[in-house]
Amino acid sequence: MKKQERTGAFCVIIAGICWGIIGLFTRQLNDAGFDSVQVTFFRNSFSALILFIYLLGSDKGKLKIKIRDLWIFIGTGICSIAFFNICYFKAIEITSLSVAAVLLYTAPAMVMIMSSILFKEKITVKNSIALLFAFAGCLFTTGLIGSDIKLEMMGILIGLGSGFGYALYSIFGSLAIRKYDTVTITFYTFLIASVGLLPLCKPMAMLSVLRAEPQQIFVGFMLATISTILPFTCYTIGLKYLEAGKASIMAFIEPMVATICGIVIFKEAMTASNAIGILLIFLSVILLNLP
Numbered sequence: 001m002k003k004q005e006r007t008g009a010f011c012v013i014i015a016g017i018c019w020g021i022i023g024l025f026t027r028q029l030n031d032a033g034f035d036s037v038q039v040t041f042f043r044n045s046f047s048a049l050i051l052f053i054y055l056l057g058s059d060k061g062k063l064k065i066k067i068r069d070l071w072i073f074i075g076t077g078i079c080s081i082a083f084f085n086i087c088y089f090k091a092i093e094i095t096s097l098s099v100a101a102v103l104l105y106t107a108p109a110m111v112m113i114m115s116s117i118l119f120k121e122k123i124t125v126k127n128s129i130a131l132l133f134a135f136a137g138c139l140f141t142t143g144l145i146g147s148d149i150k151l152e153m154m155g156i157l158i159g160l161g162s163g164f165g166y167a168l169y170s171i172f173g174s175l176a177i178r179k180y181d182t183v184t185i186t187f188y189t190f191l192i193a194s195v196g197l198l199p200l201c202k203p204m205a206m207l208s209v210l211r212a213e214p215q216q217i218f219v220g221f222m223l224a225t226i227s228t229i230l231p232f233t234c235y236t237i238g239l240k241y242l243e244a245g246k247a248s249i250m251a252f253i254e255p256m257v258a259t260i261c262g263i264v265i266f267k268e269a270m271t272a273s274n275a276i277g278i279l280l281i282f283l284s285v286i287l288l289n290l291p
Contacts, residue, residue, distance in 0.1 A: 008241030009289055011234040012250040018231035020257025024265065025223035032216050033209045036089040039223075041201035044081065045194040046224040047232075051187040062184045069179060075172035076185065077192030084165025086200070087158050094155035098142035101255060103159025105138045108252065110167035112245035118171065121243045126287060133284035134252035141259050141277030170244040173236050182236040186229060246288055256281040 029039045055062050065073070084104070091100035108131055115121040139145045169189075176185045210216060238247045256278050262268040 004241040006289075008238040008247065009250060012238035012242065012247045013253055013285065015231035015235035015238065016251050016253035017257050018227050018234070019251075019254040021261050022223070022227040023258060023261060025219055025227060027266075028219045029216060029223070032213050032219075034206065034216075036092070037086070037197065038201045038206050040085045040089075041194060041197040041203075042206065042220050043223050043228050044190045044197065046220045047228045048187060048190040048194055050221070050224055051183060051190065051229060055183065055187060062181050063187070065180065065184065065188060069176075072172055072176045072179075073185070073188040073192050076169055076176060076189040078196040080165050080169040080172060081189060081193035082196035084162045084168075085197070087162035087165055091155055091159035091162055094152060094158060098144045099155065100159050100162070101142045102135075102138055102144050103156065104162045104166055105135060105252060105255065106160060106163035107166035107170075108134065108245065108248035110164055111170045111248040114167065114171055115174075115244045119174065119244065121245055123245070126290070127245055127249065130284040130287045131249050133280045133287065134249050137277040137280030137282075137284065138252060138255050139277070140273045140280060141255050143271070143273050145273060167248065169235075170239065170248050173239050174244045177236055177240045182233050182240075185236050186232045189232065190228070250285055250288055252281050253285055 026039050029042065030036075034042060052063075088100055088104055091103060095103075112121070112123055112127065112131065116123050173185065235247065235251065238250075242250075259274050259278060263270045263274070
């Protein structure tokens with residue numbers, strides 16, 4: 001593996017780890033009274049504000065984009081971030097958290113197919129095997145295998161919609177990284193996603209929660225920096241050096257980290273299914289990084 005590919009793989013793995021520990025912050029916000037859509041809006045708007053202040057103080061030039069490229073950021077912000085979150089939360093309501101997570105992680109397969117069409121990326125045997133390992137690992141990690149959950153067609157379709165929206169970030173992000181700095185991409189993604197989510201998040205109710213518990217602002221800051229800005233920036237850098245399909249498969253490390261976090265931090269039970277899932281996802285990442 002070349003040095004640039006190693007750099008890309010490292011960045012994507014860091015992104016997956018940061019996404020995987022998001023529960024440390026979202027659980028506190030949920031307990032304070034924020035619902036899932038409000039947490040998503042809080043996450044995106046807070047991230048956009050932090051990045052705006054950073055760019056204003058460090059390099060105002062990175063705030064400039066060409067109007068003709070606005071569609072790319074509408075793609076990363078509205079079509080990907082806002083759309084997949086809305087579908088994901090709706091899928092959780094209709095099905096369950098584990099089913100919604102598995103349907104969300106159909107995204108790498110969609111990325112591989114779209115990348116082969118749009119960017120002429122080859123669907124290799126190694127990537128296909130790694131994808132199978134990773135998806136099977138997700139099935140085991142979420143506990144879906146062996147359960148008696150009955151699936152509704154509407155829940156499946158909405159869950160697949162979340163996977164499609166998730167996949168679009170890799171596609172639009174691959175286009176954006178050819179023209180703009182990673183911080184610029186991340187800022188406009190969150191800014192536009194916040195605008196898209198604003199009508200759905202009941203902002204006055206959010207302000208009431210913050211007035212009652214102002215300490216949640218710090219939690220929001222940690223969510224924005226550690227589990228939003230850092231991973232999205234790292235993942236976008238990864239797209240600079242890796243094929244979109246390979247990067248999306250490596251991001252499967254997120255559910256593995258989330259499961260380990262639940263076991264270590266929240267004292268959730270470690271099952272044989274969890275262990276098998278973690279092992280399969282770990283093997284898929286190793287396989288992708290072999291020469």
